[in-house]
Amino acid sequence: MSNASSAPSHATVLPNGWEMVIGLEVHVELDTKTKLFSASPNHFGDEPNTNIDPVTLGLPGALPVINRRAVELAIRLGLALNCTVQASTFHRKNYFYQDLAKAYQITQYDQPINIDGYMMLPGDVRIGIERAHLEEDTGKSTHFGGTSGRIHGSDYSLVDFNRAGVPLVEIVSRPDIRNADQARQYVSELRSILLAVGASDAKMEEGSMRCDVNVSVRKADEPFGTRCEIKNVNSIRAVGKAIDYEARRQVDVLESGGTIRQETRHWDDSEGRTHTLRVKEDADDYRYFLEPDLVLLDPGTEWVESIRASLPMLPAARRARLAQLTGADKESEAVYVIVERGQDDFVQLVADAGGEPARALVYVQQAFAEAGANPSVPAKDLAALTLLERDAKVTATQAKTILAEIVANGGGDAVAIAAAKGFEALDTSAVEAMVDAAIAAQPDAWAKYCAGEEKAMGAMVGAIMKSSQGKADGKVVTAILQAKRG
Amino acid sequence: MESEFVSVVNIVDSIRAGKTTASAVLEQHLARIDKRETEIHAFNHIMSESARANAASIDADLKAGKERGPLAGVPIALKDNMCTRGVPTTCSSKILEGWKPPYDATVVTRLQQAGAVIVGKTNLDEFAMGSSTENSAFGTTRNPLDTSRVPGGSSGGSAAAVAAGFAAASLGSDTGGSIRQPAALCGVVGVKPTYGMVSRQGLVAFASSLDQIGPFTHTVADAALMMEVIGGHDPLDSTSLDQPMASLTAVLGQGVKGMRIGRLADMPDGCEPEVLARLDAAFVALQAAGATIVDIALPSLSYCLTAYYLVAPAEASSNLARYDGVRYGLRVESADLISMYGATRAAGFGAEVKRRIMLGTYALSAGYYDAYYGKALKVRRLIANDFAVAYQSCDVILTPTSPTVAFPIGEKTSDPLTMYLCDIFTIPTNLAGHAAMSVPFGTGAHSMPVGVQILAPALGEPTMFRVAAELERAS
Structure with missing residues (x-):
């Protein structure tokens, strides 16, 4: 991945004193051998429905047992993000969808394993991390027929449960990000940290790292505006583009007298715009309750400290x-x-x-x-x-x-x-002689350069380098020319 | 009424001593099934073929001098909500009809390793929701002692199978009394172990935080032996207690001298006088054996039923959401996917299951959680506190198991609330995660058996079994 983190800020500036407020929810698949709650393999790209077992398929009577390695990787990540690691619990998030075999996802709700961390971005910008919690991934649905590639209007759908139960950590930032550049830097830095601690291979193209972006706009120092959540943002580049598009859309709506609805929007990368996916009124009631098949997950100080001691330099x-x-x-x-x-x-x-x-x-x-x-x-x-x-x-x-x-x-x-190769750097007196020769040979260029036209120097330097067969030091040539112009 | 039933312990000893064989014992039980199963309907699925093969293999091994375990040759029935590899497991629900699990429940594996011969899968109230086995999609089980009456529930098939001599012992599951109440109504011993003592792996969940598997037997010693086989830590169940199973068979003769037996100072209304008379007789018997009787209070007892009927349906609504007709069990074809889901669930679940799914969904809904589910969790803590206080002054508590003896079939089916009251004495144990068991102690109205319930704190099984053995001696 090319690194945009260090590039000087050229973030889109919103008109009329509007400011972006951005929070990111990043899901990463942990690099474990087996799934979060079963011995079924966690491996990308295998034949559909081969990495499955009764727990993965949610068969009646099958029970979850937590994967110790997944917990360890989640703690490694949490510590690398300066989080407090605490005793945690799992909840059931109940919703009905064909790729969720149990009809609930086991996730962490009010007592996540990692809380209250932060990440530093260039310019000493501190982005708060609200939580980084463990949860299981869902299966993957593919819809055939129809035009949208979505379930609505499709002829049939296929479900692959290989991904179901893969351990995820969801890293939720605080709404501390103020422009698309920072958002890209955040994702890029998070990826580097994930790789450094060995928690994930963090491949956005394979879906082992996925971003949801929350965007709102406000006038500086005013309270936060209504936010929209953008899904399907599948590359670091798309993170920046989606944010810039969405913030500008919200400003346009507000400036033309409209209001922003809280909603989930879908980023269409080819069109370069977001579409409404669902509005808040349609939101599922997940009926969260404590997962009775699991017990308190308390890693204990000793284990946490031994993990901390084993962290590489970040x-x-x-x-x-x-x-x-x-x-x-x-x-x-x-x-x-x-x-x-x-x-x-x-x-x-x-x-x-x-x-x-x-x-x-x-x-x-x-x-x-x-x-x-x-x-x-x-x-x-x-x-x-x-x-x-x-x-x-x-x-x-x-x-x-x-x-x-x-x-x-x-x-x-x-x-x-x-x-x-016969390389040797020419000494300064030899270079000076060549410079004098070049001035004599190109009086027009010299005159322009003396008149303040800096570009004219390029032609002269080029000629000198050529006549020296590369042995003159370009910096020395430039310095002599500048000195002679006075 | 047959009187020749032989206990698990006697069967094991007789086979070991060469007085009989596993196959002969099995045939006796299969013969009783042949004779009365049509009338009683204890089973959803009878496994005579595999049972015969299993018994023959045990006989061959024993003849060859091989050790086959503490239950070698004992015919045992399983409630049909425990997964059996390749054998239908229906929960007495149409929605699971035809499903054959690809794995055995941990208890099934442990029984098989102990040499038990599985004779069949027993009927239950659909998904263990009920107190009479009338909610089964495959027909009502009748009480072997009076076939016009219910066997209790939800493990009515397992209780009836033991009472009718179809199996020497059976397993049931107890979420709010589903082992103890049918044990009482059928005149057998039934144990609800401490939550986490017996693995739930492979038990099709009704209410996961309350469900616990336990045995039905003719004798207390049989129950102790069964517990020793099925109990103990299982790494496949995260809620399984991580400690070795206590020895129970060894404590049965220790008596109750010096033990403090708790008696509810305020007995809830609605108990039949004959039931209360048997309870009094039990106190007298224990006192005669050297125990002292202590009056205790459980102030939160009156809230337990309500709390249970929020917690259990809430968990059930989540546990039963997976039955969608896509991957296994019943599918009712329909115009599109969403209407197939609806048609399948409408046809697949019975009225009581639907009622509890709706109750539970409502109790967990945004805006109602605090008023219902949240409050129910508070009651769980309150009753646990009540017990903690009570157990400072007593070792066990004695109550009736059921307020009544077995009632006539059809009597309570039209009024779910009356049916729910059957569980008034059994539910607090599940809410607290404690141990309890029902021991037959004489008869009440209509000459039907009365069960006395012994409540014990978590891991209080050894004490509980000492009391049970004493009551058995006195009855």
């Missing part, structure tokens, strides 16, 4: 560590990308091998987009290259060429490669 801490090592901004794209790829440890190895950390960061970002967390190139080879460039023995362009060769060969001596 993405935010790794970014801070990498930023400190390299001198880069902790919210810079390079830092985000490297940590997301898990290559921050490799940058550290290059630094440990005597390399210059800032250049190591740039090289790793450039060269190892496809390499995974552990590039198969000796860190000392990259370290040697950073020093060549730092000491102006080679130019940035030459360094890039050497880097490509080192990567292609799985390693290599930067000094030897530079020598073999």
Whole structure:
């Protein structure tokens, strides 16, 4: 996934002082071997209705037994989201649908396992996490015939219970998000945390991570407006687009004198708009009550603390560590990308091998987009290259060429490669002579540049780089030109 | 009335001693079934073929010197709401007609491992909702002691099967009295164990927080043996108590000397005088055996019936919502999916089940939860507190099991509220999750049997069985 988190904010600004208020409900499937309440396998993509058993099918007499690993993963996630982990209970959420075999979903209601956490976004924005609770997934219905792909008007429907009973954690944010950029950053960061703690593979395209978005608008400092919940938001990009569309729709309704109904809306990604799915008056009465087939789930302090002690360093801490090592901004794209790829440890190895950390960061970002967390190139080879460039023995362009060769060969001596290619950085007096020659050759360009037309410099730099056969350092050329203009 | 019934303990001993065989014992029971089942209708499904094969295999094993368990060769009947692999399990409801579970309930597995011979699945009030077995979709069970009368319910088939000698013992389920009341009405022993002592895995749920499986037997010793076989922790039931089953057969001879027996200072109205007379006789007998009688109060007793008829239907409305005609059981074809659901449930459920689904759905609805279900939960806590106070001054409490002896078939069917009153003494135990059992103690009106109920706190089975054994000696 490309990372938009670090991009400077270009969020849609609403007109006339309107402000967005956004809360996210994210469902993630936990990466367990078996289901939340039975020994049936939790595995995506198998033949329909093969990962089933009496509990999954809700057969009469079958009883749920909680999966300890699912509880552990939920606690790992809760701790990573700075939640309080507490003794919790399960409730039955009663509703009738063909992919819900028992006609109730076992979920956590008034006593969830994780409460009161938060996540930090760029710019020290703190997003509250209300709860992150355990529940079972439903089966999956597919409707055939008709036009909408929905059950209404279809000829027949098929139900696959492989997904039924898969353990989910639903992470409910507080309405602290104020624009689409923050919402995307939140989802992206949540995904990174899920991967870091091993709770989920968090694949939105496979449905193992699913977002519902609550959007309302208000004038700054006024009370919250009526919210709409948007479903079917299946990518991080769609999160941003759906929010921008929906907020703008609500502003238009309000400014033309209308009111917002509390309703559930469906995001149509191809049309780029939301449609009414159901209004609040149609809402189901879920008749929640305590699930009598389960008992209090009390993980106990000892277990929770042992899980806490086993947590890996989280993405935010790794970014801070990498930023400190390299001198880069902790919210810079390079830092985000490297940590997301898990290559921050490799940058550290290059630094440990005597390399210059800032250049190591740039090289790793450039060269190892496809390499995974552990590039198969000796860190000392990259370290040697950073020093060549730092000491102006080679130019940035030459360094890039050497880097490509080192990567292609799985390693290599930067000094030897530079020598073999005849790379050497020209000294400043030689470059000055070339600059003088270029000014003489292109008097028009020089005049324009002197008159303040910055673009004119590009042609001159290009000519100088060409005549030096890449040996001149572009930065040095630019500096000399600027100095000569005075 | 037959008098030659042999107890579980005697059957086990006789087979072990080589005086008879599992097959011979089975044939005696099958012969009684042949003779009287048409009249009594204790069973939904008789398993004579598999029972004969099972008995033959037990005989062969025993002959070869193999150990076959503490119930080797004992014919046992199962209430038809316990799952039996490949054998129809109907809950006496049309909605489950034809369904064959792909697994055995834990109690069934434990009985089989103990060498029991399963003879059949017994009739019940549909989904265990009723006190007379008149709510079965497959016909009423009759009381073997007087076939014009009900056997009680909901486990009426299991009680009748033991009383008629169709099986040496049987299993029932007790949600509000469904083992104890039919045991009392049929003159046999019936046990409702502490909630969590016997696994519910494979018991088709009526009200999950109240349901508990227990045995029907002729004798207290038989009941103790049955409890030792079916009780104990089951990892497949999360509400199963995580501790070993207490020995009950070992305590039966210990007597009640020094024991404190609780007596309700205020007896609710509506009890037949003969029933109260038998209860008094039971107190006298225990006193004679060295126990002391202590007056106790259960101030919340009068709210229990109401609370039960909110909690049980609420859970039932959720437990029974899955029967939609799609994956198993009855399906009534109709124009589209939604009308198929409606037609199936309309045809599949009987009147009492529908009544309770509606009651329960209403009690849980937004806006009504606090007034009904929420209040019922408070009563559960109140009655538990009442018991806690009472058990500070006594070890067990004695009450009638049922306010009346077995009543004539049809007498209460037109008035559900009168029928609900049958459970006045049995319901508090379920609400509190405690143990209780009914022991036959003489006869009352119409020469029908009267049961005395022994109430004990959670895990109070050993004490409860000592009292039961004493009453049995005195009766």
